Amino acid sequence: MTPILRKLSRDLPAMFGLAIVLIVLLVAILGPLLAPYPGDAAASHLLRRLKPPSEGFPFGTDNLGRDILSRVILGARGALEVPLVVVGIAMTIGVPLGLVAGYRRDWVSESIMRFTDAVLAIPQLVLALALAQLLTPSLQSAMLALSLTYWPFFTRIVYAETRRLTGSVFVDALRGIGAGGTRIVFLHILPNTISPVIVRATIGLGFTILVAAVLGFLGMGATPPAPDWGLAIAESRSYLPTCWWFATFPGLAILLTVMGFNLLGDGLRDLVDPRLRRSR
Amino acid sequence: MLRFVLRRCGLALPSLFGLLVITFLMIRLVPSDPAAAMAGDDATPQQIALLRHQYGFDRPIWEQFGVYLGKIARFDLGESAFSHRPIALDIAQRLPATLELIVVSLLLSVGIGVPLGVFAALRYNQGADYLLRIVSVLGVAVAAFWLAIMLQLLFSMQLGWLPLRGELAEATAPPARVTGSILLDSVIDGRWDALVDALRHLVLPAVTLAFGSLASIVRFTRAGVLETLQNDFVFYERAMGYRRSRLIWLYVLRNSVTATVTQIGLLFGSLIAGGVVVEAIFDWPGIGSYTVQAILTGDRQVMLAVTLLIGAIYAAVNIVTDVVHGLIDPRLLDRP
Numbered sequence A: 001m002t003p004i005l006r007k008l009s010r011d012l013p014a015m016f017g018l019a020i021v022l023i024v025l026l027v028a029i030l031g032p033l034l035a036p037y038p039g040d041a042a043a044s045h046l047l048r049r050l051k052p053p054s055e056g057f058p059f060g061t062d063n064l065g066r067d068i069l070s071r072v073i074l075g076a077r078g079a080l081e082v083p084l085v086v087v088g089i090a091m092t093i094g095v096p097l098g099l100v101a102g103y104r105r106d107w108v109s110e111s112i113m114r115f116t117d118a119v120l121a122i123p124q125l126v127l128a129l130a131l132a133q134l135l136t137p138s139l140q141s142a143m144l145a146l147s148l149t150y151w152p153f154f155t156r157i158v159y160a161e162t163r164r165l166t167g168s169v170f171v172d173a174l175r176g177i178g179a180g181g182t183r184i185v186f187l188h189i190l191p192n193t194i195s196p197v198i199v200r201a202t203i204g205l206g207f208t209i210l211v212a213a214v215l216g217f218l219g220m221g222a223t224p225p226a227p228d229w230g231l232a233i234a235e236s237r238s239y240l241p242t243c244w245w246f247a248t249f250p251g252l253a254i255l256l257t258v259m260g261f262n263l264l265g266d267g268l269r270d271l272v273d274p275r276l277r278r279s280r
Numbered sequence B: 001m002l003r004f005v006l007r008r009c010g011l012a013l014p015s016l017f018g019l020l021v022i023t024f025l026m027i028r029l030v031p032s033d034p035a036a037a038m039a040g041d042d043a044t045p046q047q048i049a050l051l052r053h054q055y056g057f058d059r060p061i062w063e064q065f066g067v068y069l070g071k072i073a074r075f076d077l078g079e080s081a082f083s084h085r086p087i088a089l090d091i092a093q094r095l096p097a098t099l100e101l102i103v104v105s106l107l108l109s110v111g112i113g114v115p116l117g118v119f120a121a122l123r124y125n126q127g128a129d130y131l132l133r134i135v136s137v138l139g140v141a142v143a144a145f146w147l148a149i150m151l152q153l154l155f156s157m158q159l160g161w162l163p164l165r166g167e168l169a170e171a172t173a174p175p176a177r178v179t180g181s182i183l184l185d186s187v188i189d190g191r192w193d194a195l196v197d198a199l200r201h202l203v204l205p206a207v208t209l210a211f212g213s214l215a216s217i218v219r220f221t222r223a224g225v226l227e228t229l230q231n232d233f234v235f236y237e238r239a240m241g242y243r244r245s246r247l248i249w250l251y252v253l254r255n256s257v258t259a260t261v262t263q264i265g266l267l268f269g270s271l272i273a274g275g276v277v278v279e280a281i282f283d284w285p286g287i288g289s290y291t292v293q294a295i296l297t298g299d300r301q302v303m304l305a306v307t308l309l310i311g312a313i314y315a316a317v318n319i320v321t322d323v324v325h326g327l328i329d330p331r332l333l334d335r336p
Helices: A002-009 A012-034 A068-103 A107-120 A124-134 A139-166 A169-176 A181-217 A229-239 A244-272 B002-029 B034-039 B045-054 B061-073 B087-122 B127-141 B144-158 B182-189 B192-229 B232-239 B244-281 B287-297 B300-328 B330-334
Strands: none
Touching (some): A012 A068, A012 A244, A068 A107, A124 B300, A181 A244, A229 B144, B087 B287, B127 B192, B144 B192, B232 B244
16 A cells, blocks of 8 residues: 555645645534634624625625635535535445446346446436436435436446456456355455545546536525535626625635545546546 | 448437436436426315326326327427427527537637647646646636636626627627527628627637536547557658658547547537536526526426437437547447
């Protein structure tokens, strides 16, 4: 493990990404302690509404006089919670399906993969929008919709890996000494598929933050007064062009966080598969 | 070649069938009663029962699926619950505007992205390469709706260079509708003033959409060219005295773009999806703003029709991508 970590530490963009991810994580955990006005998650102060950035309010204030810096900080928790839950659920559904479909060679495998392909045939955002809409819009529906549309990515990867591993000698050897299918799949094949899954999950976290922000922006995710970044950008639109800061800072927060996960994911991918260096 | 195309279309059939099953199940399997949702909050139980019967929700599920397939085959996508117009009609009217926006964005990102990718590969690990890599990382990470608002803020609201929204200024009379794409219609109608106005309106939405795909095209082209440059044939042709520019833009590029072509196919999907919000922000009268309108009004029938439409377009694009692949690299034609 150590040589791998050393290699990762020499990858400057990946380390930059890791630093961003750690900072966002810290901000998410310590949010209420770091925010200058922790009460501004819900409070409103109409006397100081729409103030431009100043010493007291470095990012300015919004339409209800709330400190935007505080809300960006407080929003980090939600911004990370959603993708963690979504990617977690997607992995729980997608990985076992991929294992089963990859190990078996019968109609079960065939139908799992056909279904996976069918879900992948619709762009994720569109499918997630439709599902979230059908499930009566709320943050929970948005998370469920995102999970139900992200699992096929894991199934595809795990399927390909499992197929490759099932043909390898060590699986033959295990069969020879009488190991059962369940044992081979979960104790021997699963650990070997873990690294591509981690890479996919890291990139998926960044991607899900973006899609979740779109849902929030369209009013299908977090509900006011939650300090959601996407929601804040939607609220800011009525106050442009005068209040540029209202839209700018939540967007920069999204940009930075997603960039962190992407850079880290790219670095991890290079480690797992050096052939694909920076190709995506 | 024809056999390859047919086989590829055949492979898409299970996916398309799956798409129909998914869109069908989506409305039937949601916990809430679709008839009650359609009828609204203050509907009487009788009204709901009537609607349920009208839409056939009281029939067995496989029978409902048969009816659904029959309707789709006749391009009957149902009626919008709010405008009470046939959805197929709305879509036919709006699709050209969306396709126009997507094609222009794609042309922008390929036209700029491929040369930039080659350029970055030739300047491997030098300043320009690093700069392009940073830009492409930003391009993938930026939220399109935020970028759209920032561009509006800067170029329309502050500088006043470009129009804020819509596809034509109110003062400009629209050209006679032939294709539905305002650029083509202006040319057909000989309305050069409308063409200029339409192009000005197209800049911001197209640039917003193109930015994300530009980033991945640069990355893929760069990676492809870097890999091809390692090949012996490049070394050989160089030794044979080929002009460098001819070698790179003709031989190296052709061998490098297969991954980029796949990427363009995938990007088409993400452009349609990304277009949903971007169209809504720029009031672009296409499928995207139609979708957002359906979301805001809770129009499920429209949501499902749009999902089905986009899935079908995506499947078609994937077939085209494979065929283009075959044209670039004829070896693929013989593979099973």
